Amino acid sequence: MTEPVIQVSHAAVGYDGRAVLRDVSLTVTAGEVVAVLGANGSGKSTLIRAVLGLVPLGAGSVALFGTPQRRFRQWHRIGYVPQRLGAGSGVPATVGEVVASGRLARRGVLRPSGRADREAVAEALRAVGLADRAGDPVATLSGGQQQRTLIARALAGRPEVLLLDEPTAGVDAASQEAFAHALRAFRDGGGTVLLVAHELGPLRPLISRAVVVHQGGICHDGAVPEPAGHHAEPGHDHVHPHCDEEPAGLWSM
Numbered sequence: 001m002t003e004p005v006i007q008v009s010h011a012a013v014g015y016d017g018r019a020v021l022r023d024v025s026l027t028v029t030a031g032e033v034v035a036v037l038g039a040n041g042s043g044k045s046t047l048i049r050a051v052l053g054l055v056p057l058g059a060g061s062v063a064l065f066g067t068p069q070r071r072f073r074q075w076h077r078i079g080y081v082p083q084r085l086g087a088g089s090g091v092p093a094t095v096g097e098v099v100a101s102g103r104l105a106r107r108g109v110l111r112p113s114g115r116a117d118r119e120a121v122a123e124a125l126r127a128v129g130l131a132d133r134a135g136d137p138v139a140t141l142s143g144g145q146q147q148r149t150l151i152a153r154a155l156a157g158r159p160e161v162l163l164l165d166e167p168t169a170g171v172d173a174a175s176q177e178a179f180a181h182a183l184r185a186f187r188d189g190g191g192t193v194l195l196v197a198h199e200l201g202p203l204r205p206l207i208s209r210a211v212v213v214h215q216g217g218i219c220h221d222g223a224v225p226e227p228a229g230h231h232a233e234p235g236h237d238h239v240h241p242h243c244d245e246e247p248a249g250l251w252s253m
């Protein structure tokens, strides 16, 4: 049996004493592309942060590649793309520099920085379709291209699993397609993905499983809800998952 890449068991997480996740269990195995869906504020980002140890667990446990998170040290095996590039961060870095920073976790293993780093950075830039922008300041890129830069940064570390928080939110169509392409290549290369999504768009065919966060727990774990009902009109691809005992066909996207 394949060892789970991510295993969350009965996790509870809160902020300032207010519970957000009460009892969440989730297993992601190698090669899966799992989408975390749920209403605004349901705790999707909190779940990703808890997996990474960025917020402490109030109860339960997280294991990464079979190792309890508190003893896990192989962070180069994990790529993380947070929800947004800090708005107006004013970082004067070029696209190439930002992507190269994704190699830092590898430096301890592969130092000194050299050809392997340059090749990984170039490959990541190609994967997201930004090879010709390496020398440009990040600030001169569109929001979608900036998001692709962050994805390239995560890919440059050659991780085995990618955790992505709303990677395509507010991203132009070309960037969404480029991202879907990069993600497919990552998966075809044996990568595992856990991503928070609001709109699946071109990612939909890549998703092998969907989990829905609702009222502090996971109320659905299985097939990706199909677009249906009054939200199915063209152009409406928002995920409005419900957690009543509705047949999957009634779930609107």
Ligand SMILES: Nc1ncnc2c1ncn2[C@@H]1O[C@H](COP(=O)(O)OP(=O)(O)OP(=O)(O)O)[C@@H](O)[C@H]1O
Binding pocket: 015, 016, 020, 038, 039, 040, 041, 042, 043, 044, 045, 046, 047
């Ligand atoms: N650092 C924080 N401190 C205090 N409360 C927080 C913090 N981060 C998130 N929250 C609260 O926790 C709840 C869950 O937030 P979270 O960002 O995990 O939800 P989400 O499902 O990702 O939402 P969205 O779809 O809007 O991004 C929200 O009520 C939010 O206000």
